[in-house]
Amino acid sequence: MVSKKVVVNNASGLHARPASLLAQEAGKCSSDVKIFVGEKKIEAKSILNIMAAAIKKGTEIELQCEGAQEQADLAKLVELIESGLGE
Numbered sequence: 001m002v003s004k005k006v007v008v009n010n011a012s013g014l015h016a017r018p019a020s021l022l023a024q025e026a027g028k029c030s031s032d033v034k035i036f037v038g039e040k041k042i043e044a045k046s047i048l049n050i051m052a053a054a055i056k057k058g059t060e061i062e063l064q065c066e067g068a069q070e071q072a073d074l075a076k077l078v079e080l081i082e083s084g085l086g087e
Contacts, residue, residue: 002074003036003064010084013056016047018085023047025080031067033077044077 010018026033026044033044037059042049044063055061063081065074 001064001066002070003062004074004078005060005062006078006081008055008057008059008061008081010087011057012087013059014050014053014085016051018087019050020047021085022077022080023050025077029065029067029069029073029077031065031070031073033073034064036062036064 008014012018014022023045029045035042035044035050035053037053037055040053042053044050061081063074063077065071065077067073
């Protein structure tokens with residue numbers, strides 16, 4: 001299992017479009033992917049779970065990947081979030 005903390009930096013946080021992109025990319029990962037926001041644990045492959053967490057700009061989240069490709073999956077998702085999720 002590997003994890004990394006990252007700050008959500010896109011202007012509107014993880015609303016529908018970036019949440020969808022994150023869930024799609026997480027769905028392509030062979031690893032089990034979780035997002036931790038404070039005490040909440042979120043299934044990253046579910047757009048509804050991501051949107052329900054109401055993650056705003058400036059929020060620090062922790063991505064956690066566990067599986068055969070966990071290092072590569074984590075690096076890909078961290079890069080996606082740091083790039084602003086297409087916004």
